[in-house]
Amino acid sequence: MPFTIAIIGRPNVGKSTLFNRLVGQKLALVDDMPGVTRDRREGEAKLGDLHFTIIDTAGLDEGPKGSLTARMQEQTETAIALADALFFVIDARIGLTPSDRAFADFARRADKPVLLLANKSEGKHGELGAMESYALGLGDPIQISAEHGEGMGELYDAVSKLVPPTEDEEDEREETDEERAARPIRVAIVGRPNAGKSTLINHLLGEERLLTSPEAGTTRDSIAVEIEYKGRGFRIFDTAGLRRRSRIEEKLEKLSVADALRAVRFAEVVVLMMDAQHRFEEQDLRIADLIEREGRALILAVNKWDLIEAQPGQISALRRDADHWLPQVAGAPIVAVSGLMGEGIDRLMQAIVQAYAVWNRRVPTAALNRWFEGAIANNPPPAVSGRRLKLNYITQTKARPPSFVLFCSRADAIPQSYLRYLTNSMRETFELPGTPVRITLREKANPFAHKRKRPN
Template sequence: MSFTIAIIGRPNVGKSTLFNRLVGQKLALVDDEPGVTRDRREGEARLGDLEFKVIDTAGLDEGARGSLTARMQEQTEAAIASADALMFVIDARAGLTPNDRSFADFARRASKPVVLVANKSEGKHGEAGAMEAWALGLGEPVHVSAEHGEGLSDLYDSLRVLMPEPVEEPEQFDDDEVIDSGEELSKRPIRVAIVGRPNAGKSTLINHLLGEERLLTSEEAGTTRDSISVEISWQGREFRVFDTAGLRRRSRIERKLEKLSVADALRAVRFAEVVVLMMDAQNRFEEQDLRIADLIEREGRALVIAVNKWDLMEGKSNVVALRADADHLLPQVKGAPVVAVSGLTGEGIDRLMAAIEQAWAVWNRRVPTAALNRWFEQAVDTNPPPAVSGRRLKLNYVTQTKARPPSFVVFCSRADAVPESYLRYLVNSLRAFFDLPGTPVRITLREKANPFAHKRKRSS
C-alpha cells in the first residue's frame, strides 16, 4: 500500500508548485491569483528513492456553511482523512499570518505526522520568514523553494523518517506504446475525458459514477479549473476518467487563469482514448458543441455524445431525433453514440458506460486484410475516381497501417490529384462496410513507385 501525503496550507503559499515539483510534471494549475486549486488532485511523487502518493488540496480558508469555499475546505478535510502524513506549507516571504496559526491547530488536531514546509525561502526575506515558523509548534521548518527546486534534500530527510520503507515502483505504461495483445489491452483502464461547455454537468456526472461528492459542483459556471482524474470501476471494467474545465469560445476567454484551464482540458483530450462530449439537453448542438466535436475528431479520439439534464426535459424529446441531429450536424463522425443521461438522477448512466466501451473497441479495431481488399475493389468499381485534367486516376490497393484510430494508406498513381470529395466517399464507405460508427477514420494517399521512371530519365 502506498504512503500518502496531503499538502495543506492557506491559499497562495505554493502548494501546487510543490505538488508539480514532486510529481515531476506540471499537472496542477499555478497562478498568482489565490484559490486556483479547488478540487483535490492526486499524483505519484518521487523524491530521491522515496515514492509516495501526494495530494494537492485547496487552500484552507473559512467560508459560510454550504458556500463554495466551505465545500472546498471539505475536500481538503477529506484529503487529510485519507492521508498518512501532512505537509503544512507556509509562505516564508509573507511570514506567519493569523490563518497560518489557526490552521496549524487544525493540522495538529488531525493526529497525523506533520512536516512543516517554509516555501519561498530563497533570499534574505525568505530566511527571516522561515524562522518565524518555529512559533507554530510543529517542529523545525524545512526551508524550500518549490519554484527553483531548492531545499529538496532537506525535505527528503524529513519525509524519509516518516516512511517505514520505500514503496515499490508501480508498473508504468508508455502512452504511445501499441499493445497487440487483446488480453493485455483489456486490463488497462480506458482513459476517458469528459468535455463540454461550462455548466454542462460534467462534475455532477462523475460524482454519480463514483457514488460520492469527489468533485466540486456549483450552479456557477467555471467551477472546475484543473483537469482532475479519478479511477472508476464499472461492471468489472476499469476506467480513468478526467473531469475538465468548461470550454468557451476563444473570443470570450480573457483571464489568464481560464486560458490555463482550457489548455489543461485540451491536454486531457489528447491523453484520452475516448472523449465524452457533454451537452445541456435544453441547449444542445450549439456552435461551440460542434467546434468541440470537430476538435475531438481532429485529435483522433473516439467520440461519445452525452446529452445531460434529460430529467428536465418535458415530454422526453425523441432520442431518435438526437441521433438524426448528430449525424446531420457532425458528418465527420457519423454514427457516434448519442446517449440521453442525467448526472443528477443517474438516468442513462449504464447506456453511457456501454457506449464508451463500444466506442473504445471500435477505436482499437483492425480490419482483416482480405476483407479490406474486397471492400476496396467494390468501392472503386461502384464509384471510380474521377478523371483530372483528362487523365485517369488509378487506385492500386489499400492497407491498414495502425489502429487507435483506424488509419489506412491508399496507394495510387497521382496522390495530389485525388479530390477531397472522393476521399470522403472512401471514408464513409469504409465506415459503413466495417461498422466503424463515430470513430475518426484516417485515409492517406501515397504514390506507388514507377518502375519505368529511371528509363525516362536515361532517355532524356
C-alpha cells in the same frame, strides 16, 4: 495501498507548485491569484528513490456553511483523512499569519505525521520567515523553493523517515492484449461551462468528490478519478468548461482551457456533454471537431434530459441531428443522460466501452481488399484533366484511431469528396461508427523511373 501525503496550507503558499515539482509534470494549475485549486488532485510523486501518492488540496479557508469555500474546505478535510502524512506549507517571504497559526492547530488535531515546509525560502526575507515558523510548534521547518527546486535534498531526508525506498523496475515489454484490457480506459468529459460534467462524475462515484455549483466555471483543473463500473476500470478526467476563444479574457480561464485540451489529448475516449435544452450549439460543434482532429473516440452525451418533456421519437431525432451537424464523425454514439438523477448512466458507460473497442479495431487485410475493390467498382474515381486516377491498394497501418494508407497515382489530384466517400463506405462496411478514420495518400513508386530513355 501506497503511502499517501496531503499538501495543506492557506491559499497561495505554493502547494500546487510543489505538487507539480513532485509529480514531474505541470498537472495542477498555478497562478498568483489565491484560490486557484478547488478540487483535490492526486498524483504519483517521486523524490529520489521514494515513490508515494501526493494530494494537492484547496487552500485552507473558512466560509459560511454550504458555500463554495466551505465545500472546498470539506474536500481538504477528506484529503487529510485519506493521507498517511501531511505537508504543512507556509509562505516564508510573508511570514506567519493568523491563518497559519489557526490551521497549524487543525493539522495537529489530525494526529498524523506533519512536515512543516517553509516555501519560497530563497533570499534573506525567506530565511527570516522560516525562523518565525518555529512558533507553530510543528518541529523544524524544511526550507524549500518549490518553484526553483531548492531544498529537495532536505525534504528527501525528512520524507525517507516516513516512506520506505522503492527500487525502479525497468520493464520495456510491449503491452499485451490482456494487460491492455486490464488497464483503465482513459475518458475525458468535456463541454461548455455548466453542462453538468462534475455532477455526472459525482453520480458515478457515489459521492460528492468534485465541487458543483449553478455558477458556470466552478471546475478549473482537469481532475482525474478512478472508478470501476461492472468490473471494468475507468480513469475519468473532469475538465473546465470550454467557451469560445473570443469570450476568454482572464489568464486563469486560459490556463483552465489549456488544461482541458491536454486532457483531451491524453484521453482515449472523449465524452462531449451538451445541455439538452441548448444542444448542438456552435461551441459544441467546435469541440466535437477538435476531438475528431485529435483522433479520439467520441461519445455525445445530452445531459439534463430529465428537464425535457417526454415525446415519442426524441432519441431518433437526436440521432438525425447528430449526423446532420457532425458528418465528420457520422454514427457517433449519442446517449441521453441525467447526471443529477442518474438516468442513462448504464447506456453511457456501455457506449464508452464499445467506442473504445472500435477505436482499437484492426480490419483484416483480406476483408479490406475485398471492400476496396467493391468500393472502386461501384464508384470509380473521377478523371482529372482528362486523365484517369489509378488507385492501387490500401492497407491499415495502425489503430487508435484506425488509420490506413492508400497507394495511388497523382495523390494531389484525388478530390476530398472521393476520400469522404471511401471513409463513409468503410465506416458502414466495417462498423466504425463515430471514431475518426484516417486515410493517408501515398504515390506508388514508378518502377521505370530510374531507367533512362533510349537515344533516338
